[in-house]
Amino acid sequence: MHPRKAVTALAAAAALLAAGTAGAETNLVYSTYVSQGSSSNLQYEGYLDELSRRTDGAVKVQDKMYMSALMKAGEHLSGIGQGLADVGYFCTGYTPAALPLTSMAEMPYVTEKGDAVSATLAELYESYPPLQKEYEKQNVVILAFDAPSATIIGVDEPVSSAADLKGLKVRAYGEVGNIVGKAAGMIPVPMSTADIYTALQTGAIDGYTGIPLWMPGPENWLPHTKTIVAPGIGTYYTCGLAMNKDVYDGLPQKVKDEIAKMRREFPAKSIEYVRKGDAATVAKAQELGVDFYRFTPEEVAAWKQAIDYEQLKADWIESRQARTDADVAAFLQTYRDTLAKHIPQSSYEQKFPE
Structure with a gap:
């Protein structure tokens, strides 16, 4: 048996024991492909610590793997389902074919209110069976969806208008890469976030997009960034924390009930990490002399028209x-209707320096 699978098998066995033995523990291996200090990791380490407290130690993290130490970004969802980790971070954009319904929530130019997006997905995960089914096919259970934030573009060039971005090579992610290519004449270069730092250092890319504002600071990309741009594309990613379904099925019912509560509570907590991460990146960028540019409404409209949004x-x-x-068009309508209910409750705004 593969050593990692053996560890997971033991974790699953411990989970089964926990269901029938008072005081037993489920010890988990947690995996992520981002750095330890990034907001996407901090919020989920915080989640797992809280889950341990709220279940009186019935669930604990035994080992933590950062920066793709166990699996690459695109391997996390399937790897968790296969038992290479018990619980871990995933983003839909790396495996969109496996999550066709979830990926509809990544449609650009819909909203910048990430807490509303995550609250919508959490609600539909419980109330819209086809959505939950696509995760069951991967043999995982969703513990939480984090709050996405609007994409930025960071480039190692001065920018004072949308036209200044033409011809620049940028790390791309999903549909955002197609947008910057069609609308701005930029050159999208697909790569994981783990490869951005080296690509900036070597000049393989001029910058990055498909990135939230909170990320350039802890990932140390700012020394290679002259301008951070808000292009008005909106949220563009859906990410979350998944647990191997075999491990989850072995948990006591009281732990499962607590997980359901925490899934509904998490969007409001996640957006606080986003807000703090945004502020930290902005402060560090200002120290390094990085400039900020926000698209005018006319520039946003021009990009949206250039990509033929209806098509x-x-x-x-x-x-x-x-x-x-599943009926994708019907899901999209349900998603938009549910999102409209959550947007008025959003507390998030992506803030640039005045």
């Missing part, structure tokens, strides 16, 4: 419908 939506529905038996 983009139709293409998204068609491509995802080929990957699922």
Whole structure:
């Protein structure tokens, strides 16, 4: 047996024992592909610590793996399902074919209110069976969806208008890469966030996009950044914390009930990490003399028109419908209706220096 699978098998066995023995523990291996100090990691380490407290130690993290030490970014969802880790961080954009419904929530130009997006996904995960089913197919259970924030573009060049971005090579992610390519004439370069630092150092790229504002600070990209740009694309990613379903199934019911409560509570907690991370990146950027530029409404509208947004939506529905038996158009409408309910409760705003 593979050593990692052996560890997970023991964790699953411990979980089964916990279901029938008072005081037993489930010891987990946690994996992520981001750095220890990033907001996406800090919020989930905080989640797991809180889960341990709220279950009186019935669930504990035994080992933590950072920066793709155990699995690469695109391997996390399937790897957790296979038992290479018990619990871990994943982002839909690395495996969109496996999560066609979830990926519809990554559609650009919808909202910048990430807490509303995560609250919507948490609600639909429990109330819309086809959404939960696509995770069951991966043999995982969602513990939480984190709050996404609007994408930025960071480049090692001065920027005072959208036109200044033309021709620059930037790390890309999902549909954002297509947008900057079509609308700005930028050159998208697909790569994991783990590879951005080296690519900036070597000049393989001029910058990055498909990145939240909180990320350049802890990832140390700011020394290679002259301007941070807000292009008005909106949220663009859906990420979360997943648990191996075999491990989850072995947990006591009281632990499962606590997980359900925490899943609904997490969007409001996640957005606080986003807000603090944003502020930290802005402060560090100002210390290093990085400039900030926010697109004018006219520039936002021009980009949206350049990509033919209505055709983009139709293409998204068609491509995802080929990957699922669920009605994608119906899900998109349900998602938009549910999102509209949560947006007025949002507390988030992406803030740049005045």
